[in-house]
Each structure stands twice: as C-alpha cells, then as structure tokens.
Amino acid sequence: MSSSGPVRPLLSAEGLRVVFPGRRGAPAARAVDGVDLEVGAGEIVALVGESGCGKTTLARSLLGLVRPSGGTVRFAGEPLAYTGKALRAYRKRAQLVLQDPSGSLNPRHTVYDAVAEGLRIHGYAGDERAAVAEALARAGLRPPERFFLRYPHELSGGQRQRVVIAGALVLEPELIVADEPVASLDASVRGEILALLLRLRDELGLSALVVTHDLGLAWNIADRVAVMYLGRIVETGPVESVLTSPRHPYTRALLSVLPESGGDPVVLTGEPPDPARIPSGCRFHVRCPVLASGEAAEVAERCRTQDLPVLAGGADRVEAACHWARAERV
Template structure:
C-alpha cells in the first residue's frame, strides 16, 4: 500500500459525489412510492472524512448503499473520480474494489465457519489478486491493529472480542487498497471502551493512507471526534451541512439543535421531539421538519414572520461541497434580521 503525499483540501475535486440523488421504493398494495432519498447533493474529497448523521429511518443508510451502487438511483447520479457510476456487473466489481463497505455488526459480517485469514483474503480471491496473498492479508491485519497478524490467521470469529472482529472487517476492506470506505455505524455495537480505539484507527488510516471515508451514524458525538464535515439528514434530504466544528458548535437547524441537545455534555435542557419522522411516502408540504419543529411550536417562527413558509414553502436541495448551509426558513431569517 502506498501513502499519498497530501490529504484532500477545500477546492479539491470530489472523489465521490451525489448530484440530485433520488431513491424511491414501490409502496405496498398500490400505495404511494416511498421517497427514501429525496434530492441529495453530497461530495467527499480525497482524504476527507464526512459524517452523515440522522435518526433511524431518515434515509442515511439508503443513501450510503446508493453511493456504493448497491441500490440504484431513480433520479440524479453518482460520480466517482469524475465519472458517472456504471451499473454493469463488470464496472461495479471494479468500483467496489476502490470503494469498500464496513458494516455495523462485525458478527453478522463475518462467516463463523471462516478463519480470519479466509475472511480477509475473500476480497482478494473475488478480484483475482495475482500477488502474494499471505503478505497482503498480513499487512491488512497489521494496519487494522491486529499484531502480530500471523497470530490471528487461524482464529475464528467466536474466538475474538467485538473490537477484534471489527478490526478484521476493516482489514477485509483495507486488503483491496480502496480509496474510500463507507462505514455504516462502525462502532454502534461495541463497548464504549473499544469505540475510541476504532475511531482512532480510522483517523490513523486516513493519515497514513490518505483514505477517504463516509461515516454513517446517529451519534453527533462520534461525528465531532472523527469527521471533517458533517451532513445532517432528515426525511430523505440533507438539512444542514458544513465543517464539523461550525455545525456542531453553532447549529442553525432546529433538528440539528435537537440532536445535539441530548448529548451528555450539552448545555441546557434536552429538546424532546414529538412523534416519529413522517412516512417517506407522505412527505409533508413546506419544510419537511415543520410538524415536529420546536421553533414553530414555540411561536418563534411566527414572531420571525416565517411560520407560513415553514408549513407551505419547500426548501431547495443544499449543495454538496464545503461551506455551512442550512435548509430552514427560520434560520435564514435570523441571518437577514
């Protein structure tokens, strides 16, 4: 594996990009189609870690799977390295060598009948690797923090701790020398004592390899610790995005404010959102968050003169690049007053 000399920076062309992305699923028994991803622009630059944050059911996992080519887009497009994603079998196989998925549950990701060696070597065999397989597996395990790697070759998943299993999953991704990984809740199933180790590992891999990452999570605390940028998703659309320090120290969208308020170190009382996110087959008019919005419920939006817009005027899709952006009538009114 070679180490790129520089990490990505502002102005660098994106490595992976979603442009006006839509993913819909058929409704049951003739019901309206569910708009799981309902217009998303999102860029990930070389060497950059982007956190995609939101509640369960907001569409973030569907978005991540669409970026991987596992779920075809029904509108818009995905581009990688400047080229639109090709959904032919041959092209997707080549693409998935460069973009790897790391799943939430390492126990479910690993075949209990396969040794650690076979689990890590599987990708090499699928892609017809012609080099020294044993050396490649050993290097990937070592990079993932399992040293000496030979000690783990003949072990089975049940013989490992949860953190060790997650490192094996990461090694299985690294062995193909990807340019980007998509990590879906990578530490959600781990003990608190192990989470920091895995996050530190991902940061080290970014530094050593120039690896880009999209980290899908419901945890804004995790985003704070690992990400360069954060994109907050609600009901199929990104509602706030920007540099992680800016968004998480001065959140402008009421939804972001509510998510941050429940963190243990957050000042003030937690914001308790009423109800569940709406059905994605029946997205409300206006701001899609307005039915649960604490700003609208408290009368602040009315005093700012935007309550009617919140209920009736849709907001545009936010741009996918850098810079702080928010899709909220009230937040924008605060800037202009």
C-alpha cells in the same frame, strides 16, 4: 483535520433520489429525495440522522448497491456505470464496512479466509498471505499471523470490527463507507476504532463516509458533517461550525441529547419520519420545536408550504434548509 477541500471531490452525488414502490397500492417511499453530497480525497464526512431518515439507503446507493431512481453518482469525476464489470471495478476502490461485525463475518470462516475473500473475488494475482497480513496489521491486529486461524467467536467485539476493516483495506480502496462502525462496541473500544480510522486517513490518504446517528462521533472524527432528515440533507458544513453553532432546529435537537451539551434535551413530538408521507413545505415543520413555540411565527406559513432547495454537496460553510434560520441571518 483538513482545512480546505479539494478542487474535485473523490465521490459525489448530484440530485440523488431513491424511491421504493409502495406495496398493495400504498404510496411510494422517497427514501432519498434529492441529495447533493461530496467526499474529498483524504476527507472524512459524517452523515448523521435518526433511524429511518434514509442515510443507509443513501450510503448504499453511493456504493452502487442500490440503483438510484434519479440523479448521478460520480467517482473520481466519472459517472458510476451499473454494468457488472464497472461495479466490480468500482468496489475495489470503494468498500463498505458494516455496522455489526458479528453479522458480516461468516462464523465458519477463519480470520484469514474472511480477509482474503475480497482478494479471491477480484482475482488477486499477488502474494495473498502477505496482503492479508498487511491488512490485519494496518487494522491493528498484530502480529497478524496470530489471528490467521482464529474464528470470529474467539475474538472480542473490537477485534471482530478490526477484521471487517482489514477485509476492506486488503483491496487498497480509496474510500470506505462505514455504516455505524462503532454502534455495537463498548465505549472504550469505540475510541480505538475511531482512532484507527483517523490513522488510516493520515497514513494512507483514505477517504471515509461515516454513517451514524451519533453527533458526538461526528465531532471526534469528521472534517465535515451532513445532517439528514426524511430523505434530504438539512444542514451541512465544517463539523466544528455545525456542532458549535447549529442553525437547523433538527440539528439542535440531536445535539441537545449529548451529555456535554449542558442544556435540557429537546424532545421531538409527532410521528417519526415516514418517507411515504413527506409533508409540504419544510419536511421537519410538523415536529419543529421552534415553530411549535411560536418563535418562527414570521415564517410559519413558508415553513408549512414552501419547499427548500437542495443544499450544496461540498459546502465549506454552514448551510441549513430552514426558513427560520435563513430569516434569522437576514
């Protein structure tokens, strides 16, 4: 894994916000509520959090699929423009790999047509057959010609995910955003797909933002990790530092359910995150086991009333948006 970040990130978000209006007078949902995030060239960053925390909305806004309500997305130093022409050019350089290969592959299209679709959309003028074959081979489907005329239902789950990855690779992007790329796969196949993503990073210099609820996956693949809760990054830093010495109680709770944690799982009480009802102070305080236990008594008032700053996007050291963790360091 890379040990030092680049001077200028390939992809960055600054103060990013995405707000969805409420229906019939309901309060607006602040799905992404002030996020700084960076992905360097040749770097894999894991974006981790439970369902409903805003990580998929953040990922889609980074790709221009959801227009932010505020803040800026930059790619290779240039602000993302939201014209049709600019987004079309951007999506050649940054590709989305979806969670469910069965849902993202048209059952009536052959593997060849599924992979060639991006080339046709972008008016590729080269040798289409050679480009499709190379993308399939890079995704681990060899010999590629054997898969050209197959349909999705004739493939295993792992093979379908490789076809989806090949469809992204065929445009030779610099970045892929993989949304739960192995969530629907068996454990044995998960390792193969993660190894493939690492090989693509090493061989092609490909950058990746991997969106997941699984901190174990982050441990196996990422250089850096960003833990998201209720629309904001609450802990970030090099993956080994964050996952061996987590400072935020939410990160600790996520880690406690991993089989290798060796301790008792932390069961979070209270309601799951609601982006339309973000509490005052620390947004995690209503479910925080450290606060509930009395361990954070000295900072309890701050936890309930004082908001925390947005964490740096490209942190090369562990940063946590937590009054208790900050008090512990002093």
